[in-house]
Amino acid sequence: MPKRGANIYKRKDGRWEARYVKEITVEGKKKYASVYANSYREVKDKQLYAINHMHLMSNQHTNITISELMWEWLSSIKDTIKKTTYQKYESIIRIHIIPNIGDVQIKFVTGKTIDNFSSNILVGEHKVSSKTVNDILIVIGSAFSYAEDEYNISKPKFHRVKEEAKEMRVLSVPEQAKLEQYLINDLDIYKFGVILALYTGMRIGELCALQWSDINGTIIVINKTLHRIQGINKTVLEVTEPKTKSSNRVIPIPSFLLPMIAQFKSSGSVLTNSKGNVVEPRLMQLKFEKYIKECGLSKTNFHALRHTFATRCVEAGFDIKSLSEILGHSDVKITLNRYVHSSFKLKQKYMELLKPLVNK
Numbered sequence: 001m002p003k004r005g006a007n008i009y010k011r012k013d014g015r016w017e018a019r020y021v022k023e024i025t026v027e028g029k030k031k032y033a034s035v036y037a038n039s040y041r042e043v044k045d046k047q048l049y050a051i052n053h054m055h056l057m058s059n060q061h062t063n064i065t066i067s068e069l070m071w072e073w074l075s076s077i078k079d080t081i082k083k084t085t086y087q088k089y090e091s092i093i094r095i096h097i098i099p100n101i102g103d104v105q106i107k108f109v110t111g112k113t114i115d116n117f118s119s120n121i122l123v124g125e126h127k128v129s130s131k132t133v134n135d136i137l138i139v140i141g142s143a144f145s146y147a148e149d150e151y152n153i154s155k156p157k158f159h160r161v162k163e164e165a166k167e168m169r170v171l172s173v174p175e176q177a178k179l180e181q182y183l184i185n186d187l188d189i190y191k192f193g194v195i196l197a198l199y200t201g202m203r204i205g206e207l208c209a210l211q212w213s214d215i216n217g218t219i220i221v222i223n224k225t226l227h228r229i230q231g232i233n234k235t236v237l238e239v240t241e242p243k244t245k246s247s248n249r250v251i252p253i254p255s256f257l258l259p260m261i262a263q264f265k266s267s268g269s270v271l272t273n274s275k276g277n278v279v280e281p282r283l284m285q286l287k288f289e290k291y292i293k294e295c296g297l298s299k300t301n302f303h304a305l306r307h308t309f310a311t312r313c314v315e316a317g318f319d320i321k322s323l324s325e326i327l328g329h330s331d332v333k334i335t336l337n338r339y340v341h342s343s344f345k346l347k348q349k350y351m352e353l354l355k356p357l358v359n360k
Contacts, residue, residue, distance in 0.1 A: 067102035
């Protein structure tokens with residue numbers, strides 16, 4: 001192939017080909033692209049146009065700020081994610097990313113930039129938890145992956161922070177008995193909701209979205225959740241699909257709950273207030289905190305009922321696969337690692353199952 005200029009060749013088919021650098025990777029490797037024409041002058045012009053266009057596009061895109069990139073990325077995925085996910089990402093961008101590094105142009109962003117940002121918000125005046133930091137880094141990483149695909153901008157390499165294992169609150173057997181006694185002494189629809197969650201492992205949003213039509217005989221069908229999201233001018237309640245695909249499930253009802261269900265069964269939402277309106281998760285959480293305080297138990301949140309349910313199931317001898325499906329987990333490892341807290345008493349019970357093979 002005869003050559004007539006920098007990266008310009010005449011091909012065997014008679015056409016001219018000109019190559020130009022389209023991208024330089026993080027490792028410094030050049031990636032080329034080609035343009036074609038029937039004459040040397042024409043292909044030279046095309047090559048110059050492509051090179052100038054690449055420089056122009058590079059300058060335009062690398063001059064945008066992190067703030068601009070974040071909003072552009074979020075807008076690009078808006079129709080592909082749940083409203084609650086969108087709201088979470090929007091809050092992370094608005095509260096954490098923009099005030100700290102929003103004005104930095106993306107061409108100046110390195111892995112060290114992001115690592116320093118992580119370190120600062122972990123110990124700063126408005127410090128956040130390591131889990132929140134990692135949630136923020138997921139958003140930043142996704143936005144830069146978008147920039148990499150759209151603008152040929154190399155994604156900076158940064159590190160997630162180490163999350164400390166957080167002990168999950170589980171009610172002890174005496175605590176659970178004390179709470180149950182308090183609830184049944186003066187049972188109402190709110191207290192019934194607490195008992196239902198305690199013996200099914202439902203999440204608070206799933207409980208608040210539950211309809212009486214979802215309770216069929218001896219089973220409960222979980223296929224939706226209720227949460228409050230940001231609307232145009234105010235927050236609004238919205239019923240959506242559950243947290244994950246595996247959260248769509250059927251829960252068998254313990255037989256001792258059936259008379260209680262029959263006592264309250266009606267139509268519409270299971271949890272409604274005196275005006276007939278649905279009870280939202282925030283109100284249910286406040287009710288639960290009130291019950292815990294009046295019981296004299298240490299402070300806890302509604303989700304501890306789910307942890308407690310899983311723990312009691314393990315102590316009762318449930319197989320983990322069945323328990324995982326009742327909880328709506330996609331993998332039994334989640335059940336084992338996150339929700340199953342075996343007590344020392346249970347470990348002691350298991351150890352007593354060991355018998356010597358040889359008698360003295």
